Every structure is written in C-alpha cells, then in structure tokens.
Amino acid sequence: MVTIKEIAKAVGVSSGTVSRVLNYDPTLSVSEVKRQAIIETAEALNYATPRARKTALLPTFPIAMASHAEVSAQIAIVHFLAPHEELVDPYYVGVRLGIEARCREYKIDIARVFNPDVPVDLSMLVGVSATIVVGHHPKVEIEAMAKVCPQLVMADYNPRMPQFDCVRADLGEATLHILDSLDQAGYRRIGFVGGYELMDNDALMHGEQRCKAFIEWHEARGCYRPELLALGQSERFGQNLRLETGYQQAKSLLSLEVRPDAILAANDNMAIGTYRAIQEAGLSIPGDIAVVAFNDIPVAQFLNPPLSTMRIPGELIGEVAVDLLVERLNGRDYSKHVTLPTDMIWRGSVNVPSNT
The missing domain is CATH 1.10.260.40 (lambda repressor-like DNA-binding domains)
Incomplete structure (x- = not known):
C-alpha cells in the first residue's frame, strides 16, 4: 500500500x-x-x-499487445468531466492516465481533447483517426461524432449502441455483490446515495447501473423502501457524484425517523461527504452506520476509518480503450464489448462479512 x-x-x-x-x-x-x-x-x-x-x-489483445508497435494515428479524447471536475475524482484521473500511457507506448498522438469547458467541435474531428469517449454522453452526441469520425471507443460507459467498442466494469453486478455481502453481515436497512441528470422520465432517473441494481435487489426481496434512495440531480451526470452531493443526500437519510444501518455511496467522493454528515450527527462508523462505496481512489485507505470500497480498474479501462482502438485501426471490422473485473476491498467502515 x-x-x-x-x-x-x-x-x-x-x-x-x-x-x-x-x-x-x-x-x-x-x-x-x-x-x-x-x-x-x-x-x-x-x-x-x-x-x-x-x-x-490481465486480458490480452493479440493484435494490439503484440509489441506495442508504433501506430501512425492521431486521436481525440472526448471527456464528460471538465478538468476541475476530474481533479476532484481521481478515478477519472486514472482513466486518463491509462489512455495517455498506452498512447505513449504506441507513439499515438492525442491531437484533440474535448470536455464541457471545451465543447466538441465536429469540424475538428475531421481527419482524426479515432476518438475515445470517456464517461456518460447522450446518444445524440455520440451519433453526431460518429458521422464525422466513425471509429469511436467508449471508455467507462456503455451507451447500448452495439456498433461501437466499449470497455467498462459491470457496476450492476458489483452493486449486487456489495448488497449480498452487507445482507450476510446482518445489515437490514441499507440506504443509497447517488445522482442522476435532470430528466422528466422516471425510468431514466433510476436507470444508472448502481441505482437500478439497488432497487431491483430490494424489490426481489420485497423490502424496497423508496425513502432510503437519496439521489442528487444536476444538468450533467458528472456533476452529481461529488462530495457535496454525498453530504447533502446522506443528511437526508440521517433525518429519517428510522435511519439506515448502512449507506452505499455511488462513488468514494460521495462516501467522503457521507462520512462528514455522519460525523456531524455525532454518529460513529461503523458502530452506528456502515459505509461502502465504489472506485477505491487513493484517499479511501486514509479515511478514518478506512473506507470499504469496490475497486474499479480505472487506469486499466483507459489502457484497454486504446488497445481496442488500435485493433480497429489494424483492421478489426466488428465491435467488442469488454467487461473488466472489480475487486471488493473491505476496510474498517463496515463490520466485514464473515466470508471475506
């Protein structure tokens, strides 16, 4: 460590x-x-x-991984976070580092970088060999980019558009694993703090993988309590999963007449905000409330108590995105959807399940 x-x-x-x-x-x-x-x-x-x-x-990709031979290409990166937003979410720093490191190995030039501060200019994608799209983007934006630059690779997001390569972790399955473990450890009233984009459609409001899995897991057991679902909202999904949102949504759960005995946060930043809300309320972790999250950013191991979190291989997701891109440039004419494994790291924020 x-x-x-x-x-x-x-x-x-x-x-x-x-x-x-x-x-x-x-x-x-x-x-x-x-x-x-x-x-x-x-x-x-x-x-x-x-x-x-x-x-x-690690998974291997025969064409791309043979020797990291130099690839004659210029690529663009389209990120769903602005630079200042990325800095407060080191998980996405890891994704970017993975992309940049693998591009250096292949001698690939990153010609353009777009983000909410520098919106995509479709004319600037003309002549670019391929584009890596990081994080959540509306389908209409992806379709518009594909008309100019057909070689798109999705990193950390599956837009359910099978024609494009994508690499991600299965956050739904990871959520079910956490919930099963918490249930085995004796937690019976589990809350969730997460976020969603401002949408009128309720199905979209609850459509994010972790949130959807949380609801379905409880519904299957006949114990779903809507009041235990606390979701922040904003115009962009990337603005939701922040420390401040976790703090506010955790406070709403703590104000319930019967508070949760565990809180599952959609990422580590939200868990940090949840810690603050719990500690301000004079409660202890995990004595009064357990906390679990996703990503395993570096700070997770330094919190007091250290945070239990599902490790998602952000840097590896970035690396594999480049590998997929290289395969496409080398002639692969079918799409690949790669799902990388997650790894649960149990620390002091939970009374650890007996089978871990």
Whole structure:
C-alpha cells in the first residue's frame, strides 16, 4: 500500500500537504498544478503495485499487445468531466492516465481533447483517426461524432449502441455483490446515495447501473423502501457524484425517523461527504452506520476509518480503450464489448462479512 510519505517524496511536498489534498481540505492554499501533481502521483502509485502483482490475470489483445508497435494515428479524447471536475475524482484521473500511457507506448498522438469547458467541435474531428469517449454522453452526441469520425471507443460507459467498442466494469453486478455481502453481515436497512441528470422520465432517473441494481435487489426481496434512495440531480451526470452531493443526500437519510444501518455511496467522493454528515450527527462508523462505496481512489485507505470500497480498474479501462482502438485501426471490422473485473476491498467502515 502506497504511503503519504512516498507520495510526498515523489512530488516534492510535505506529507501534511499531501494528506490535506487527498482529504479535500478546502482551507489548503496550494496551486492547481501542485494539487494535480499530488492527485496524479497518488493515483499512479496506487494502481502500479496491484497491476504488477496481477499481470498474469490481465486480458490480452493479440493484435494490439503484440509489441506495442508504433501506430501512425492521431486521436481525440472526448471527456464528460471538465478538468476541475476530474481533479476532484481521481478515478477519472486514472482513466486518463491509462489512455495517455498506452498512447505513449504506441507513439499515438492525442491531437484533440474535448470536455464541457471545451465543447466538441465536429469540424475538428475531421481527419482524426479515432476518438475515445470517456464517461456518460447522450446518444445524440455520440451519433453526431460518429458521422464525422466513425471509429469511436467508449471508455467507462456503455451507451447500448452495439456498433461501437466499449470497455467498462459491470457496476450492476458489483452493486449486487456489495448488497449480498452487507445482507450476510446482518445489515437490514441499507440506504443509497447517488445522482442522476435532470430528466422528466422516471425510468431514466433510476436507470444508472448502481441505482437500478439497488432497487431491483430490494424489490426481489420485497423490502424496497423508496425513502432510503437519496439521489442528487444536476444538468450533467458528472456533476452529481461529488462530495457535496454525498453530504447533502446522506443528511437526508440521517433525518429519517428510522435511519439506515448502512449507506452505499455511488462513488468514494460521495462516501467522503457521507462520512462528514455522519460525523456531524455525532454518529460513529461503523458502530452506528456502515459505509461502502465504489472506485477505491487513493484517499479511501486514509479515511478514518478506512473506507470499504469496490475497486474499479480505472487506469486499466483507459489502457484497454486504446488497445481496442488500435485493433480497429489494424483492421478489426466488428465491435467488442469488454467487461473488466472489480475487486471488493473491505476496510474498517463496515463490520466485514464473515466470508471475506
């Protein structure tokens, strides 16, 4: 496990500065360049060690992985988060690092990067060999991009458009695994904090993988309680899964006449906000309420207590997205949908199930 001291040494700052950045201390005065260096270094170190230990378990792609031969191509990246939003979600920093690292190995030039601060200009996709689309994007946007640049690869999102390659983790199955484990450990009143885009359609409101799986798991057991589902909303999905949203939605769950005995957060940032709400209420974790989340960003292991979270291989998702892109450029004429495994990391925020 990487330590704060190791991160501090790599970046050239104090351990205290690293700790405050990783714990999202709003009172810390540090440049955005230094903040980004700390987050990216923490993310890179956190992923390198487990990958090295598990090399034999990684999927292989014969065409792309043969020798990382140089590929003559220019690609674009279309990200659903603005740079400042990415910085507060190190999971997506990992996805980007994976894309950039694999592109360097293939000598692929990243010609264009688009995000909410720099909206997609379709004319700038003309002549680009392929595009990696990161995160959630409306189908109409994907269809418009495909008319200009047919070679699209979806990273960390499946738009249910089978003609395009995609790589992601199965968050629905991961959610069911967490819920089964919490149930086995004796938790009976589980709350959920998540988010959704501003939509009029209720089906879309509850359509996100984790939320949908949460509802279906409870409905199958005849114990679904709508009041235990707390969803933040905004114009863009990427703005929902933040510390502040987790804090507000957790407060709404804690205000119930009968509060939950466990809270499942849609990502680690929301879990950090949930921690704050629980601690402000004078309650303990996990004595009064257990907390579980997704992603396993570097800060998760440094929280008090350390956060139980489903590790999603963000950096590997980025790497495989490039591998898929290279396969396409090398002539593959059918689509691939790759699902990477997740890994549950039980820590002190839950009374750990007996079978883990």
